[in-house]
Amino acid sequence: xxxxxxxxxxxxxxxxxxANVYRFLAQHLLRAPDQSALKKSVKIMxxxxxxxxxxxxxxxxxxxxxADQASEEYxxxxxxxxxxxxxxxxxxxxxxxxxxxxxxxLRSRMRQLGIARTEGVAEPEDHVGSLMEIMAGLIMGExxxxxxxxDQFSFFDSYIAPWVRHFFSDxxxxxxxxxxxxxxxxxxxxxxxxxxxxxxx
Amino acid sequence: MMSKKIKDEQKFTxxxxxxxxxxxxxxxxxxxxxxxxxxxxxxxxxxxxSLTEHVKTYYxxxxx
Numbered sequence: 001x002x003x004x005x006x007x008x009x010x011x012x013x014x015x016x017x018x019a020n021v022y023r024f025l026a027q028h029l030l031r032a033p034d035q036s037a038l039k040k041s042v043k044i045m046x047x048x049x050x051x052x053x054x055x056x057x058x059x060x061x062x063x064x065x066x067a068d069q070a071s072e073e074y075x076x077x078x079x080x081x082x083x084x085x086x087x088x089x090x091x092x093x094x095x096x097x098x099x100x101x102x103x104x105x106l107r108s109r110m111r112q113l114g115i116a117r118t119e120g121v122a123e124p125e126d127h128v129g130s131l132m133e134i135m136a137g138l139i140m141g142e143x144x145x146x147x148x149x150x151d152q153f154s155f156f157d158s159y160i161a162p163w164v165r166h167f168f169s170d171x172x173x174x175x176x177x178x179x180x181x182x183x184x185x186x187x188x189x190x191x192x193x194x195x196x197x198x199x200x201x
Numbered sequence: 202m203m204s205k206k207i208k209d210e211q212k213f214t215x216x217x218x219x220x221x222x223x224x225x226x227x228x229x230x231x232x233x234x235x236x237x238x239x240x241x242x243x244x245x246x247x248x249x250x251s252l253t254e255h256v257k258t259y260y261x262x263x264x265x
Binding site: 012014017018046050051052149196197 | 216217218220221222223224225226
């Protein structure tokens with residue numbers, strides 16, 4: 001952890017927890033969980049909040065899913081034969097096409113923030129998993145100082161709020177969603193929690 | 202002396218914190234294994250997005 005430990009210590013407990021939920025979503029949206037990730041997820045214990053229940057549901061499903069099944073489900077949902085059931089990109093949700101203006105706007109904002117796509121990453125930056133990861137990074141200060149709540153809100157409001165809740169709701173109801181059904185629920189609930197919390201600032 | 206504005210801001214901040222705590226975001230922490238713990242820093246580096254000048258680790262995302 002090295003010097004990053006200082007930054008982590010400066011981030012408040014509830015912000016770290018928010019970042020964890022964003023990270024959980026990013027990890028599952030960018031790729032299917034492998035056997036070791038599934039094994040870890042079995043240990044998640046949800047509390048009796050709605051979000052907690054969705055995490056418990058995910059843990060239960062993770063216990064009954066192997067890596068091949070997770071990978072098949074992921075492909076049916078997001079990759080498919082030529083096209084998965086869902087197309088998890090901002091540009092597609094907002095314009096009906098990939099690589100349109102919403103992607104260009106996001107790229108320009110990422111340049112301002114000093115965030116670059118790691119070499120070898122193939123998909124466009126407006127993938128929902130990337131946006132979840134950027135939020136986690138902003139909260140935890142992985143791109144420099146932890147972003148102020150105002151700056152977090154600005155990013156959320158511009159690039160996430162316009163479509164991501166809709167996406168998670170689609171994921172919850174997708175016909176290929178089994179393990180990913182509670183992932184959709186967790187995402188939808190996080191979006192609602194974030195919108196409400198940002199409005200309190 | 203604390204201005205009213207600062208007091209109000211602090212109140213909002215604490216409302217927000219209380220709200221977030223009640224909303225159940227702590228649940229992953231109690232599970233503690235998915236995204237927290239000592240492996241987190243490594244996972245962060247291994248993910249697809251990083252500070253431009255800090256790009257050290259090249260992560261192979263699942264090839265589509």
